[in-house]
Amino acid sequence: MNNRSxxxxxxxxxxxxxxxxxxxxxxxxxxxxGILPGSEVQMERYAPMGDPVEIKIKGYYLxxxxxxxxxxxxx
Amino acid sequence: MKKHIxxxxxxxxxxxxxxxxxxxxxxxxxxxxxxxxxxxxKEGSVNYGPYQIxxxxxxxxxxxxxxxxxxxxxxxxxxxxxxxxxxxxxxAYNLERNLYLTVQLKELGIPxxxxxxxxxxxxxxxxxxxxxxxxxxxxxxxxxxxGLKNVGSQEILKSVVExxxxxxxxxxxxxxxxxxxxxxxxxxxxxxxxxxxxEVELAAAQDKxxxxxxxxxxxxxxxxxxxxxxxxxxPDITRQVEKSQxxxxxxxxxxxxxxxxxxxxxFIRGVLKEAVSYPGDDRVTLTEKIDNILLNRIVGLPxxxxxxxxxxxxxxxxxxxxxxxxxxxxxxxxxxxxDIMPDGLLQSLIVDGIIGGVGGVVVFLPNILLLFLGxxxxxxxxxxxxxxxxMDKVMHRTGLHGKSFVPMLIGFGCSIPAxxxxxxxxxxxxxxxTMLVTPLISCGAKLPVYVLLIAAFFSDKVAGxxxxxxxxxxxxxxxxxxxxxxxxxxxxxxxxFVMELxxxxxxxxxxxxxxxxxxxWLYLQKAGTIILAASILMWGLFxxxxxxxxxxxxxxxxxxxxxSYAGRVGHLIEGVISPLGFDxxxxxxxxxxxxxxxxxxxxxxxxxxxxxIDSLEEGEIQTVSSFSERAREQSGMTPLVAYVLMIFTLLYxxxxxxxxxxxxxxxxxxWPLFTVGYTLVLAWTVSFSIYQVGLLLGIGV
Numbered sequence: 001m002n003n004r005s006x007x008x009x010x011x012x013x014x015x016x017x018x019x020x021x022x023x024x025x026x027x028x029x030x031x032x033x034g035i036l037p038g039s040e041v042q043m044e045r046y047a048p049m050g051d052p053v054e055i056k057i058k059g060y061y062l063x064x065x066x067x068x069x070x071x072x073x074x075x
Numbered sequence: 076m077k078k079h080i081x082x083x084x085x086x087x088x089x090x091x092x093x094x095x096x097x098x099x100x101x102x103x104x105x106x107x108x109x110x111x112x113x114x115x116x117k118e119g120s121v122n123y124g125p126y127q128i129x130x131x132x133x134x135x136x137x138x139x140x141x142x143x144x145x146x147x148x149x150x151x152x153x154x155x156x157x158x159x160x161x162x163x164x165x166x167a168y169n170l171e172r173n174l175y176l177t178v179q180l181k182e183l184g185i186p187x188x189x190x191x192x193x194x195x196x197x198x199x200x201x202x203x204x205x206x207x208x209x210x211x212x213x214x215x216x217x218x219x220x221x222g223l224k225n226v227g228s229q230e231i232l233k234s235v236v237e238x239x240x241x242x243x244x245x246x247x248x249x250x251x252x253x254x255x256x257x258x259x260x261x262x263x264x265x266x267x268x269x270x271x272x273x274e275v276e277l278a279a280a281q282d283k284x285x286x287x288x289x290x291x292x293x294x295x296x297x298x299x300x301x302x303x304x305x306x307x308x309x310p311d312i313t314r315q316v317e318k319s320q321x322x323x324x325x326x327x328x329x330x331x332x333x334x335x336x337x338x339x340x341x342f343i344r345g346v347l348k349e350a351v352s353y354p355g356d357d358r359v360t361l362t363e364k365i366d367n368i369l370l371n372r373i374v375g376l377p378x379x380x381x382x383x384x385x386x387x388x389x390x391x392x393x394x395x396x397x398x399x400x401x402x403x404x405x406x407x408x409x410x411x412x413x414d415i416m417p418d419g420l421l422q423s424l425i426v427d428g429i430i431g432g433v434g435g436v437v438v439f440l441p442n443i444l445l446l447f448l449g450x451x452x453x454x455x456x457x458x459x460x461x462x463x464x465x466m467d468k469v470m471h472r473t474g475l476h477g478k479s480f481v482p483m484l485i486g487f488g489c490s491i492p493a494x495x496x497x498x499x500x501x502x503x504x505x506x507x508x509t510m511l512v513t514p515l516i517s518c519g520a521k522l523p524v525y526v527l528l529i530a531a532f533f534s535d536k537v538a539g540x541x542x543x544x545x546x547x548x549x550x551x552x553x554x555x556x557x558x559x560x561x562x563x564x565x566x567x568x569x570x571x572f573v574m575e576l577x578x579x580x581x582x583x584x585x586x587x588x589x590x591x592x593x594x595x596w597l598y599l600q601k602a603g604t605i606i607l608a609a610s611i612l613m614w615g616l617f618x619x620x621x622x623x624x625x626x627x628x629x630x631x632x633x634x635x636x637x638x639s640y641a642g643r644v645g646h647l648i649e650g651v652i653s654p655l656g657f658d659x660x661x662x663x664x665x666x667x668x669x670x671x672x673x674x675x676x677x678x679x680x681x682x683x684x685x686x687x688i689d690s691l692e693e694g695e696i697q698t699v700s701s702f703s704e705r706a707r708e709q710s711g712m713t714p715l716v717a718y719v720l721m722i723f724t725l726l727y728x729x730x731x732x733x734x735x736x737x738x739x740x741x742x743x744x745x746w747p748l749f750t751v752g753y754t755l756v757l758a759w760t761v762s763f764s765i766y767q768v769g770l771l772l773g774i775g776v
Contacts, residue, residue, distance in 0.1 A: 020333075025142035026571040031336045032138035033573055034172050037329075045366075048375045049468040052572055054366075058171045061362075061576040063464045065471070068571060 006055065006072040009043035015074040016040055022071035034058045035072060077127040080239050083153060085180055086164035087173050088135035089457070089577035091192045093117075094222035095164055096132045097589055099231065106593055115498070123232045126239075131158060137172070139179045141298035144503055150298075153183060160186050160235055167191040167204065167219070168578070170351065174343045177213070178250050182290060184283030187215050188234050190227065194219040196578075201354035209350040214249075223583050252338035255326055256293075259319035263289035266315050270308035292316045293323075293331040362457075362578040369461055379465045382458070383484055390446040391488040391519065397441035405434030423618060424611075432610030435671065436603040439491050439732065443598050444591050446485060446492040450499065451590040453481075455582030459499060460574055467572055473554045474561030476500055476572070479509040483553065486516030490733040491602075493518075494740055495594060504565040508557050510737060511750055514729035515553040515757075517546050520672040523692065524724050527676050530694055531703030532717040541718065549725050552757070597739065605735035613670045613731075616641040633684055641666050655723065655762045656716035660709065665723070671730045683709060715775035719766045726758035 009015060017039050020030055034057055035041065044054040044061060052065045086092040096104070100119025117132035133152055134145040141147050153161065163180055165173040180187060197204065210217050216234055220227030251257055267285040291299040293316065303309050323331050369378055409426040416422040453459045463477030470477050478500050486493040493513045500506040525545060529538050617639050622628050629635035636642050637659075645662030652662055660682040667678040680688040683705040690698040706712040712720075729737075734747040741747070769775055 026573070028140055028142050028332070029137075029571045029573045031333065032140065032175065033575075034175065034340065036333070036337055036340055045370060046372070047370070047464055047468065048372045049465075051468045051471075052464060054370070054464065054576060058169075060169045060172060061366075063460075063467075063572065063574050063576055065467070065572045068573060 004074045005070045006041060006043070006074060007053075007066050007069040009041075009055075009074070011043050011045050014040060014042045017072055018075035019073040020071060021073060022068075026068060027071065030064075030068065030072065033062060035062075041072075041074075077122065078125055079129060080126050080160065080235060081129045081131065081156070081158045082160045082162050082235055083131045083133050083156075083158035084162050084164060085133045085149060085153075085176065086135060087137050087166065087169075087176060087575075089575060090135070090164045090166040090173065091222035092135055092164040093132065094583065094586055095190060095192065095220065095228065095231070096130065097586060098222060098225045098228040099130055106597065121232065123236060126236055128232065128235060131156065136176065138176060139183075140294070141296045145501065147298060153180075153185065158185065160188060160238055162188045162190055162231060162235065163215075164190045164192055164222075167194050168196045168200070168202075170347060171340075171343055174213075174346070175339055177215075178339045178342060181214070181250065182283075182287045184287065186238050188231065188238060189213065189215050189217045190220045190231055191217055192220045192222050195221045195224070195226075203352045205350045205352075209346065212346045212350055223581070250339065250342045253327075253334060256323060256331065256334050256338065259293065259323060259331075260286065260289045263292060263312075263315055263319060266308075266312060270306075270311065290335060293319060294335055295332065360578070365579050366461070366576070369458070370464065375465055379462060382453075382462070383481075386446070386449040386453070386481075387484060387488060389449050390442055390485065390492065394441040394445045398438050401438050401441070402434065405430055405437070409434075420618070420621070424614065427618075428611045428614035429607075431614070432607045435610055435732070436599065436606045439489065439598070440595060442489055443492050443495065444595055446496065447591050447594040448587060450481070450496060451587045452582060454499065455580065455586055455590075457577045457579045460576050463574065464576065471572070473557045475509060475557050476502060476505045479505060479557075482509050482513055483516060486513045486518060486553075488519050490514045490516070490518050490729055491598075491736050494733060494736045495598065498740065504561065507741065507746065508560045508565055510740060511560055511746065511753075512553040512557045514733055514750065514754065515549050515556060515726060517549040517725055518672070520730065521724055523673045524668075524675045525721050526694060527679075527691070527699065527702070528717045528721055530696075530699045531706065532712070532714040541721075545721055545725055548722065548761075552726060552761070556753075556757070598736070602732065602735040602739045605738065606732045609731040609735065610670065613641075613667070616644070617667065632681055636663060636678075636681055651759075654766070655719055655759065656713070656766050657720065657723075658710045661712075661720060665727065668724065669728055669731055671732070672724060675724060679706075713776050715766065715769040718775060719762045719769070722765055723758045723762045726754060726761060728754050728758075 004015075006015070006017075017035055017037055019037055020027055020035060022030070039057060042056040044056050046053050047063075050066075052063045053069055054061055054063045055069075056062075084092055084096055096117065096119065099121055101121075103121065104117060104119035106115060106117050115134075118130065119132075120127055120129045122128070131152060133149040136143070136146045136149050139146055139150050141150075152158075161180055161183075163177050165177065177187075177189065191204070206217050206219070216238065218227050218230045218234055220231070252260065264282070264285045267288055268282070288299060292303075292312070303312065306312075320331050323329075323334060327334055329337075369375060371378075409430045412430060413422060413426050416425065450459075453462065459478065459481075462480065465477070466480040467477030470479050473479075479497070481499060482493045482496040485496050490513055493516070494510050497506050497509040497513065500509060525542055529541055533541055617636070619640060620638065621635070623638060629638060637646075642659075642663050644666050645659040645664075648662045648666075649657075649659045652658075652665075657665075660679070663682055664675045664678040668675040676692055677688050680691045680702070683702055691702060703712075706717075710716075728734075728751050734750065737747045737750060738744055
């Protein structure tokens, strides 16, 4: 599947990050938090109202909005 | 004479940095603000041997970019205040991400110690760290600590002194990037060396400083670029930076920013691979189990609402009896003073101005202590981030952060703790916007005004709906204004909601106490003095002058009130408020409401010559109906005007205590004054529209 993003993962699914698109402080923050090409991410859950989402990365839990998750392209 | 060492505590949020700071300094700490921003600055000191060690607690950060104000601030402290040693607090349970900050701190070239915190948790999990090897690989001494049990604090101090005296230091080890990137860094470093623009004085040797600058320039760091822009060598430097960036982009198909982040994480992974052994199993952690319930799609929100209800009850219901005792205590004190002092101005100043004013400050203490106990519990256990996670979708629509929910909720009780609660928001713009709109939420002190006016002008049948409509209007206005402010007044990209959900932890009793004490002290010291001064000023406005133009003393309280400065203000603003259906008497009541909203009730009692103010405040039927009769007779007040008055009370100037707290939180008068201005305009506009529409449709006239 092409251009699948973190947003499309179902809770419990794992994937490898291929690219972090987007720009500016948000992208920078995502990189700083360890979401880099080659890292493994796991979708943990969606918030009860559907947004934001919780993921597991580098052994810790991180939440981000779906819009931001959509900038993280998966391999 | 003690010798001085300055150390800075750096680390990610949620690493137990504050706990270690508390362990090191005990009560000897000072909380203030960084100049010009609302970020808190904590400092403390401790004596160790012949040294006095000053400890600066830097804002918790994940990185050291110039994008986030907290990170920029942490960097500025390191660069400008030149601490002798950085102590980097690291969550040993979460090494990979924590060490990302560590490698950036290392690049600054300042002697550094690493405190691996929460080592009890990694032991329990079966993770083994080879400390000597890790020290060698990272080039810094490591001290295992357990902040919550105060393990390792003495070792930190001992190692600080050893490092300062240059005993027992591991050999430095630098982080190297990919070959081509490294070539560009070295090239840029050379230009910086030649042009000697590297005047950003780091405590480190100049070659280290230049290397750091080279990396920052390749990362497009705005703060550094702005510093160099004016230098003569800038064109040369920028040409080289662009050339390097382009070269790297072509070579790796990635921007240097990404390459650098990659390089850092690759280095960290290498270190971890060598020095740490993880158990093979991937057990479900306790945190995961708790989150399966607390963040559950079905029960997550109800549990959250129940928690908020508990927080509200804790603050206001549990806080009510001590507030009554404080009020009764100050009332008793006032009466005793009135007994022993002769009647007159001095007695009035002491009883009404000073004792009343101090009482008005102290009375909020139970609320503040209890609220911050609750907030400290939410934050220290880790639930606060979950609350933000659950509420973000709703709050994001208004341009605010999920965490804004807590201050807004507390606003229903009282704006003062609510404004103080807004500091749980990390982003300054979110914090300001939250603070600015919190007073629009209908607080507890406005309720007596509604109750009186509703009882006097409306039937029991509609009373509930009227009250409900006012509360709803307050919420809508707060959300609307938040959106407006976030869009035009405090523009900027919405804060990335990239937030860690830290593992759940048991808070310590000591941390809770320190947290409560800090807030209470800040409130008493900084806001209390202003509230007291303002109370005395208000007393003066309502007490003077005592004589008419002919020197005859006023006997009639209504006449005295009308002639007082406050009464004159009431007359003065009559022209402005008459389009809302208010006359000068309402004007005086509104002026008095700036002291505290509930005062409107007693002032209206006085202007309408209701002698028995107590029974008016208690809402006794006869007094209330005589109040409504007189208000109708003397002001021609209709149910419509009464409704508009409630709306105006809801929206206009926050009470002076709230303004004083806002001043303290924002570090200046700019935002409180802005709030006065915008709430007046808003209150007038909304009231005017409702009044005119009401008149037009003939509702309640």
